[in-house]
Amino acid sequence: MRVTNMVPDxxxxxxxxxxxxxAALQQVSTGxxxxxxxxxxxxxxxxxxxxxxxxxxxxxxxxxxxxSPLMQTxxxxxxxxxxxxxxxxxxxTAGATGTASTTNKQDMAAQVEGDLxxxxxxxxxxxQGVYVFGGSAxxxxxxxxxxxxxxxxxxxxxxxxxxxxxxxxxxxxxISDATTGDTMxxxxxxxxxxxxxxxxxxxxxxxxxxxxxxxxxxxxxxQLTIGTNSGTNGIVVSSNDATLGxxxxxxxxxxxxxxxxxxxxxxxxxxxxxxxxxxxxVAGSQLLTSGANVIGxxxxxxxxxxxxxxxxxxxxxxxxxxxxxYVGQQRIPLDNTxxxxxxxxxxxxxxxxxxTTQQTSLVGANLADAATNLSQAELINSAVLAAAAKVVPxxxxxxxxx
Amino acid sequence: MAxxxxxxxxxxxxxxxxxxxxxxxxxxxxxxxTPGYSRQVAVFQEAAPTDDGGISTGNGVVLExxxxxxxxxxxxxxxxxxxxxxGANAQLASLQxxxxxxxxxTQDIGTEMSALFSSLSSLSTDPTSxxxxxxxxxxxxxxxxxxxTASNTLTSQQSGLNTQVxxxxxxxxxxxxxxxxxxxxxxxxxxxxxxGGTLQDQQNQLVLSLSxxxxxxxxxxxxxxxxxxxxxxxxxxxxxxFTLQTTTGSNGMQQVLDQNxxxxxxxxxxxxxxxxxxxxxxxxxxxxxxxxTLANQFGSAINAAQAKGFDQSGNAGKNFFSISPTVAGFAxxxxxxxxxxxxxxxxSGGTAGSNGNLANLxxxxxxALPAGQTPGNAYANLVYTVGSLTSNATAESSATAxxxxxxxxxxxxxxxxxxxxxSANLITFQTAYEAAARxxxxxxxxxxxxxxxxxxxxx
Numbered sequence: 001m002r003v004t005n006m007v008p009d010x011x012x013x014x015x016x017x018x019x020x021x022x023a024a025l026q027q028v029s030t031g032x033x034x035x036x037x038x039x040x041x042x043x044x045x046x047x048x049x050x051x052x053x054x055x056x057x058x059x060x061x062x063x064x065x066x067x068s069p070l071m072q073t074x075x076x077x078x079x080x081x082x083x084x085x086x087x088x089x090x091x092x093t094a095g096a097t098g099t100a101s102t103t104n105k106q107d108m109a110a111q112v113e114g115d116l117x118x119x120x121x122x123x124x125x126x127x128q129g130v131y132v133f134g135g136s137a138x139x140x141x142x143x144x145x146x147x148x149x150x151x152x153x154x155x156x157x158x159x160x161x162x163x164x165x166x167x168x169x170x171x172x173x174x175i176s177d178a179t180t181g182d183t184m185x186x187x188x189x190x191x192x193x194x195x196x197x198x199x200x201x202x203x204x205x206x207x208x209x210x211x212x213x214x215x216x217x218x219x220x221x222x223q224l225t226i227g228t229n230s231g232t233n234g235i236v237v238s239s240n241d242a243t244l245g246x247x248x249x250x251x252x253x254x255x256x257x258x259x260x261x262x263x264x265x266x267x268x269x270x271x272x273x274x275x276x277x278x279x280x281x282v283a284g285s286q287l288l289t290s291g292a293n294v295i296g297x298x299x300x301x302x303x304x305x306x307x308x309x310x311x312x313x314x315x316x317x318x319x320x321x322x323x324x325x326y327v328g329q330q331r332i333p334l335d336n337t338x339x340x341x342x343x344x345x346x347x348x349x350x351x352x353x354x355x356t357t358q359q360t361s362l363v364g365a366n367l368a369d370a371a372t373n374l375s376q377a378e379l380i381n382s383a384v385l386a387a388a389a390k391v392v393p394x395x396x397x398x399x400x401x402x
Numbered sequence: 403m404a405x406x407x408x409x410x411x412x413x414x415x416x417x418x419x420x421x422x423x424x425x426x427x428x429x430x431x432x433x434x435x436t437p438g439y440s441r442q443v444a445v446f447q448e449a450a451p452t453d454d455g456g457i458s459t460g461n462g463v464v465l466e467x468x469x470x471x472x473x474x475x476x477x478x479x480x481x482x483x484x485x486x487x488x489g490a491n492a493q494l495a496s497l498q499x500x501x502x503x504x505x506x507x508t509q510d511i512g513t514e515m516s517a518l519f520s521s522l523s524s525l526s527t528d529p530t531s532x533x534x535x536x537x538x539x540x541x542x543x544x545x546x547x548x549x550x551t552a553s554n555t556l557t558s559q560q561s562g563l564n565t566q567v568x569x570x571x572x573x574x575x576x577x578x579x580x581x582x583x584x585x586x587x588x589x590x591x592x593x594x595x596x597x598g599g600t601l602q603d604q605q606n607q608l609v610l611s612l613s614x615x616x617x618x619x620x621x622x623x624x625x626x627x628x629x630x631x632x633x634x635x636x637x638x639x640x641x642x643x644f645t646l647q648t649t650t651g652s653n654g655m656q657q658v659l660d661q662n663x664x665x666x667x668x669x670x671x672x673x674x675x676x677x678x679x680x681x682x683x684x685x686x687x688x689x690x691x692x693x694x695t696l697a698n699q700f701g702s703a704i705n706a707a708q709a710k711g712f713d714q715s716g717n718a719g720k721n722f723f724s725i726s727p728t729v730a731g732f733a734x735x736x737x738x739x740x741x742x743x744x745x746x747x748x749x750s751g752g753t754a755g756s757n758g759n760l761a762n763l764x765x766x767x768x769x770a771l772p773a774g775q776t777p778g779n780a781y782a783n784l785v786y787t788v789g790s791l792t793s794n795a796t797a798e799s800s801a802t803a804x805x806x807x808x809x810x811x812x813x814x815x816x817x818x819x820x821x822x823x824x825s826a827n828l829i830t831f832q833t834a835y836e837a838a839a840r841x842x843x844x845x846x847x848x849x850x851x852x853x854x855x856x857x858x859x860x861x
Contacts, residue, residue: 001811001812001815002815002816002818002820003811003814003815003820004441004814004815004818004819004820004823005434005814005818005819005820008807008810008811008814009807009811012803012804012807035505036501036502036505036789036792037501037504037505037785037786037788037789037790037792037793038497038501038788038789038790038792038793038796039789039793040789041785041786041787041788041789041790041793042786044505044506044785044786044789045782045783045785045786045789046782047506048506048512048778048781048782048785049778049779049782051506051512051513051516052512052515052516052767052778055513055516055517055519055520056516056519056520056523056767058520059519059520059523059524060523062520062524063523063524063526063527066524066527066528067527070527128528128531129528129530129531130528130530130755131755134755135753136749136750136751136753136755136756136757136758137753137754137755137756138529138530138754138755138756139530139754139755140754140755172716172752240716264751264753264756266750266751266753266756266758268526268529268755268756268757268758269526269757269758269761270523270526270527270757271523271526271761271764274768277761280527395821395822395825396821396822396825396826397821397825400825400829
């Protein structure tokens with residue numbers, strides 16, 4: 001083949017070798033084999049998925065770091081509750097011996113009241129604003145001192161509410177009963193009136209959700225009053241219905257040692273793995289009011305110490321012991337979760353390593369190969385440049401006499 | 403019968419031939435680096451002999467003219483390969499500008515999508531935390547920005563390519579005019595028996611420039627070359643060129659019309675114009691469709707999850723993203739519908755502090771969208787598509803460049819100027835000239851001797 005001009009071929013060869021050199025240099029300098037999707041489309045796509053998985057693992061780890069102190073706080077609070085219950089049992093046992101004087105038993109009752117207060121304080125424990133025993137209602141203290149009656153802000157003698165007064169559709173009125181430990185939730189729909197709410201309360205009493213005697217009436221001042229008509233049954237009422245206005249406890253109606261649970265029976269869960277979630281809050285109703293009814297047992301012991309016989313004190317103390325055992329059992333799932341979080345954190349650490357290895361494999365450059373490639377590319381480029389320098393100036397003219 | 407006069411005439415012809423050959427060599431050397439130049443050779447022919455008494459005597463050499471050395475087949479192959487390379491280069495240049503928007507970074511869609519889910523997950527640890535809520539809103543805004551960036555990159559590329567279509571058509575019209583103008587000149591030279599080497603070279607070079615812009619087929623006729631686009635739309639016939647026009651189509655894009663007003667846009671498949679139209683009308687719309695569908699379905703899924711829950715005030719969850727009624731252009735329009743962290747529907751039942759609905763929002767990450775893939779996989783698929791298109795365009799550009807180099811080498815082996823060859827020719831023709839000149843000197847000397855013969859006899 002007749003060769004006339006080698007410059008285009010030399011330029012092409014230089015371009016190719018310099019491209020190879022640039023690619024090799026980029027791999028060595030970045031440590032990456034894939035710097036843009038076109039370098040390896042499949043690896044780039046898999047990298048997107050792997051990075052998303054990595055971000056999830058990082059977040060799960062962060063979640064564990066966030067909720068672990070919360071769980072520890074809950075565990076410490078339950079431990080403190082156990083201490084309060086144990087102290088109450090000791091007092092109850094001492095009060096049931098028959099040697100304690102009435103005065104002594106009154107003192108003991110007062111001390112048990114203190115234990116109950118401590119227990120409620122623990123039940124209202126929060127960590128960084130999250131009330132751990134409120135179920136999913138973590139924004140407010142879950143246990144509230146109960147009163148016998150609540151009165152609406154709206155309504156007056158001049159403009160009284162009435163059974164026919166329409167409620168605001170979508171509004172929610174809740175009545176939490178300290179004695180039953182249950183909560184009645186009434187969500188108004190179009191057409192509902194105060195009479196509808198009153199009927200719902202009557203039905204809740206019949207169902208045992210609310211204590212007997214709980215009812216809704218319009219007082220002389222034209223306001224809605226929801227009350228238990230009892231000195232021992234306490235309730236907590238709340239409503240966001242603008243027609244009623246806020247419901248407030250009637251002054252002087254607070255019931256001693258009565259605490260209603262205003263949280264809910266749900267719990268918040270937090271994802272700590274692709275298919276692993278843990279409950280991070282505890283439904284206080286399950287812990288303290290339903291089941292062994294811890295608060296009720298302490299109230300029973302207080303009453304027995306104040307006015308009961310030795311046998312009644314013994315029975316009440318036994319109830320507190322049962323409550324103590326119950327609380328202890330409720331602590332087990334919490335402890336298991338704390339342990340699970342620790343294990344999960346270790347697992348996530350391994351998962352992160354696996355993902356990092358996968359990412360390195362997908363887009364990372366093998367440094368030994370990259371260095372070899374760079375060396376080879378340098379060699380080829382030098383050879384091409386040397387050949388160009390030698391070939392380009394060579395013509396017949398160089399050899400002809402001037 | 404041979405005579406000194408005949409010999410002198412033969413020598414003079416020889417001088418003329420050598421002079422002509424030296425001129426050709428000179429011209430070849432001068433144009434050694436001129437693009438499109440085909441080397442020329444001097445065509446010598448032995449002069450008709452004189453038959454005198456049965457003795458045939460040669461009469462030297464005649465310079466018939468000059469001839470350009472060409473290979474029309476290779477020239478055609480180069481034109482076709484140039485069309486393919488220009489088309490691939492047009493697509494590659496565009497894709498190389500699109501690719502960074504889909505390259506993993508701290509702000510790409512995949513990263514921002516992960517950040518949104520991470521922020522939601524973080525909020526689940528403390529659903530009333532205003533800081534965590536703000537982080538969710540910020541992550542949502544960042545994700546919409548990432549969608550906007552990717553969408554804007556594609557649409558601005560499309561807009562730039564649209565402008566390129568007009569520019570290419572304008573250049574095509576200029577080139578076809580120039581090519582058509584050369585046709586009668588070349589035909590005239592051919593008709594008069596002359597060789598239109600230089601004009602032919604110019605025309606070939608113009609056709610090659612035209613091939614960089616669009617697909618053309620070349621047919622040789624008695625009136626010169628006839629050019630047509632790939633689908634047969636005439637561009638040049640004899641001295642006439644047919645102007646292409648552009649007009650704004652119903653989609654807002656420039657459409658290419660032939661001289662009859664027929665839309666030939668879709669039939670233009672190679673050259674810079676073909677590659678540009680391919681990117682503008684097919685590749686980029688395909689990518690935009692994928693992107694818009696992802697943004698639309700992702701936004702809708704998040705909004706649906708948001709609607710299942712309640713915000714911190716106990717109100718039913720409002721839309722998280724603003725939803726436009728059409729999918730087309732969605733990625734460029736998506737925006738946050740809420741800006742207040744308290745409007746995040748974290749609660750499942752309306753209870754303040756509940757995080758029950760955050761699980762529904764987070765579950766969007768692993769749930770298949772209506773298109774059949776999870777959001778992350780759908781985006782990964784988009785990244786794969788962009789990477790694959792760019793990689794294929796790179797490979798095609800590289801392959802055509804290599805092929806074009808070989809074809810140019812082939813053409814150069816036929817038509818290219820070799821300085822070494824021309825240097826040798828220079829010596830050859832210089833020697834031939836010197837020899838012919840010596841013959842003239844010799845004949846002159848013989849004439850002198852011959853003339854002196856009579857004088858000497860007389861003395």
